Amino acid sequence: MKTYHIVKCGLILIFILILSTGTASAFNIYDEEIYKGDGYQINNYFIEVFNIISHEDSRLLTINMYQLKSDGTYEELDVKRETNVNNKLTKHKYQSDIVEIIVMEKNCTSTYATVDITTSGIKVVYNQPVKGGLSSAKFIGEPSLLLTKEVDKTNVEIGDTIRVTIKAKNVGSGPAKGITIDHGITPGFTFKSAIYTTYPEELAAGNPDYTQMYIYEMEAAQSGTVTLTPAIATYYCSTYDSEYSSNSNSPVVTVAQEAVETSVLELTVTPHKTELQRGNKVTFTVSLRNIKDIPATTVRLDMIYPYNLTYESGCEDIKIIDNKPVIQKSIYEARYEDEYDYTFLANEVGIYNITAKVSYNDGANNIINETTSDMIYVTEGKYDFLKEYPLYVYIIPIIIIAAIAGWIFWRRNQFKM
Amino acid sequence: MLNILIIGAGQCGNRILDSINNKAFGGGRFSKYYSKQKFPSRVETIAVNTAINDLKEMQYTKAKDRLHIPHLHGVGANRIIGKQCFIDNKDLIMRTIKERGDFDVAFVITSSSGGTGSSFSPPLIEELKNTYDFPVYGVVILPFREEGTIYLQNTAFCLKEMHNSGVDGIILGDNQFLKYAGTDIQSAYDGINSMVAERILFLLEALDSEMMMVTDLGDFKTVMSGGAGIATIGFAKGDGTNSIKSIIQQSLSPNGLLFSSNIYEEGSRAMIILRGDRKYLNIDDISSQIDKLSSHIGHVFKGVIIRNGEIPKILSVVTLETTVELDNLYTLAVEAIQMEKEKHDRMALEKETGAAFSKIDGLEPQY
Ligand SMILES: Nc1nc2c(ncn2[C@@H]2O[C@H](COP(=O)(O)OP(=O)(O)OP(=O)(O)O)[C@@H](O)[C@H]2O)c(=O)[nH]1
Numbered sequence A: 001m002k003t004y005h006i007v008k009c010g011l012i013l014i015f016i017l018i019l020s021t022g023t024a025s026a027f028n029i030y031d032e033e034i035y036k037g038d039g040y041q042i043n044n045y046f047i048e049v050f051n052i053i054s055h056e057d058s059r060l061l062t063i064n065m066y067q068l069k070s071d072g073t074y075e076e077l078d079v080k081r082e083t084n085v086n087n088k089l090t091k092h093k094y095q096s097d098i099v100e101i102i103v104m105e106k107n108c109t110s111t112y113a114t115v116d117i118t119t120s121g122i123k124v125v126y127n128q129p130v131k132g133g134l135s136s137a138k139f140i141g142e143p144s145l146l147l148t149k150e151v152d153k154t155n156v157e158i159g160d161t162i163r164v165t166i167k168a169k170n171v172g173s174g175p176a177k178g179i180t181i182d183h184g185i186t187p188g189f190t191f192k193s194a195i196y197t198t199y200p201e202e203l204a205a206g207n208p209d210y211t212q213m214y215i216y217e218m219e220a221a222q223s224g225t226v227t228l229t230p231a232i233a234t235y236y237c238s239t240y241d242s243e244y245s246s247n248s249n250s251p252v253v254t255v256a257q258e259a260v261e262t263s264v265l266e267l268t269v270t271p272h273k274t275e276l277q278r279g280n281k282v283t284f285t286v287s288l289r290n291i292k293d294i295p296a297t298t299v300r301l302d303m304i305y306p307y308n309l310t311y312e313s314g315c316e317d318i319k320i321i322d323n324k325p326v327i328q329k330s331i332y333e334a335r336y337e338d339e340y341d342y343t344f345l346a347n348e349v350g351i352y353n354i355t356a357k358v359s360y361n362d363g364a365n366n367i368i369n370e371t372t373s374d375m376i377y378v379t380e381g382k383y384d385f386l387k388e389y390p391l392y393v394y395i396i397p398i399i400i401i402a403a404i405a406g407w408i409f410w411r412r413n414q415f416k417m
Numbered sequence B: 001m002l003n004i005l006i007i008g009a010g011q012c013g014n015r016i017l018d019s020i021n022n023k024a025f026g027g028g029r030f031s032k033y034y035s036k037q038k039f040p041s042r043v044e045t046i047a048v049n050t051a052i053n054d055l056k057e058m059q060y061t062k063a064k065d066r067l068h069i070p071h072l073h074g075v076g077a078n079r080i081i082g083k084q085c086f087i088d089n090k091d092l093i094m095r096t097i098k099e100r101g102d103f104d105v106a107f108v109i110t111s112s113s114g115g116t117g118s119s120f121s122p123p124l125i126e127e128l129k130n131t132y133d134f135p136v137y138g139v140v141i142l143p144f145r146e147e148g149t150i151y152l153q154n155t156a157f158c159l160k161e162m163h164n165s166g167v168d169g170i171i172l173g174d175n176q177f178l179k180y181a182g183t184d185i186q187s188a189y190d191g192i193n194s195m196v197a198e199r200i201l202f203l204l205e206a207l208d209s210e211m212m213m214v215t216d217l218g219d220f221k222t223v224m225s226g227g228a229g230i231a232t233i234g235f236a237k238g239d240g241t242n243s244i245k246s247i248i249q250q251s252l253s254p255n256g257l258l259f260s261s262n263i264y265e266e267g268s269r270a271m272i273i274l275r276g277d278r279k280y281l282n283i284d285d286i287s288s289q290i291d292k293l294s295s296h297i298g299h300v301f302k303g304v305i306i307r308n309g310e311i312p313k314i315l316s317v318v319t320l321e322t323t324v325e326l327d328n329l330y331t332l333a334v335e336a337i338q339m340e341k342e343k344h345d346r347m348a349l350e351k352e353t354g355a356a357f358s359k360i361d362g363l364e365p366q367y
């Protein structure tokens, strides 16, 4: 993988070299009118119409050439001038080991000159007429791209798609040219599609905003914590015939094992009334729904209720286990839904609720789900004050009265003929 | 503990028996619902009557203790019918008595003048005497004198028959003598019944009681066997201030007795029972008073029942040698019998001759 990457990078480099050599030998400007005192800048070479001396019908053009330095200074280049004796036009020529700049005079007035500029050995990244001459020329510096790689999510499961956005900003002092983006192949992710690829080839320095360069989507194929391979931007600057490259940051994405499809039982418990008198009954309906396409197994539905409520009766699915109403089902089919009624007797005054608790196997794990009903308000019954006293308070007088009545009746009969 | 049988025959006997049962409950209308009968002995009471309405009227005698002898509604004061009725039902009556177990003494309470009670009692006593060993006493209520000739004649025959029945003694009560007990006939009956009942209960206590100075059934028998076999009972109650002497005297006076008698003249034997708190029962006073009585009549038994906090009550049982009142009654009875006989003969004659109807013999109606 690494070898492949290096080879790829190498190939791109070679391609760029070929491209730049081609450009370097072919930059020419024709019939450029330059006024006296103005100039023309090619990369950091500055061509200045220094002087036009008029004498009767003839004009003498003086062009100077400078090499601009990064520190703001410049160096005057050694320019060779040859004037054609016939037409009195002057040829200005700078020659170094690599670079050659020729400025051919084609016409000259007292205020401007028309020239052809031919160069060789320069990979031109910047060329511009400059008003005001040398003092107005600016050094063209190195580009420096800041590259970012962003992901739309950092926690995904296998099979999930993430979108990666690459942005760039030139924080250097010179334009970045011939930008190419390598989005960076991350093992463990499968490239799906490029969403946006039409990034600019050139980014000027000084723009404070990031420019969107590349958007693509890839799919997580392996679990684990993955540090994405940085994107690489390759670019160059003609001023300095060198290659640049910038690496983006590396977002970290956590890829979880793909979840198994499981069942989910949803539960509601609803009292039929929320206010009742002590000694009365209240029914709760429990609705149990499997909201998934997978059946739940070993389902058990329990009711958790206060001792002041006594379970009285309920639907036929209910079995009494340890004195408590329980519903058990070996399987609860996918998308199946049912309701179960539980009737309780309210023994005591108070505010109560009951909780329905379902436990089941969702296909992977044992799940417990609980839900609690609304509050029910149990108030004093009409004849409840009677219950304030223990039963014997009523029973004993009744027994006594009955005994007396029985005795009198029996006794009366004894004395009746 | 003694076993005592009390039989009430006829309406009068039934009512007095009911009064005894009521008093044994403690008196009061509803006492039977909350109280137990406080007889000192085992007492069995049996009410016998031919009239079911009289039996139904009873309130304090258990239904099982009421024996109805089916004979329409009483025997209508006719002792001939009554006696025949007893003979017809003798077995039933005797069986009923037998079922009640063994007895030490029996009392038969009746009026002398009605039909059922007066005709059942003499043969019943005779039957009891023939069957059992225990003494049997008659308690006989004499009629108001103005009640008529039949009642008088019934009384005369009833008493005689009872006397000849082998009875161990006849205790007399007299409606005529006791009529002050009430303002009208009904309240007089109730008052007399209550008096008789109270005395009989006192007597039972005297026969079967832990007494300081003992009298017992034996003493009672001795007293009752004296004289002409006719006795009466006196009763008096102190008010907490009067002396025991005066109470004893009072019990022997017409105010205390059930039957008109001059005890000091006519008495033969007596038994005086004194009951009450010790403080009222001065032995010397009692003794002097008893001595005075015995000096007049003969033997006097005395018994004392100590009841803490109770004002003194005295019961006196006196047998009579002679009785002027009974003689007078018999004189009246003879007149009554003769009157009835004359009336009977006259009626028979009138029936024979046709009296008024004969006046038109031989005549034809003229139109
Ligand atoms: N002291 C008293 N005397 C009563 C009472 N009832 C009736 N006598 C008297 O008893 C006599 C009538 O005899 P009863 O006992 O009524 O008659 P009986 O034995 O029921 O006989 P018949 O009714 O004729 O079959 C009358 O002299 C009444 O004055 C009573 O409650 N108390």
Ligand SMILES: [Mg+2]
Pocket: B010, B011, B051, B054, B074, B114, B116
């Ligand atoms: Mg009668």
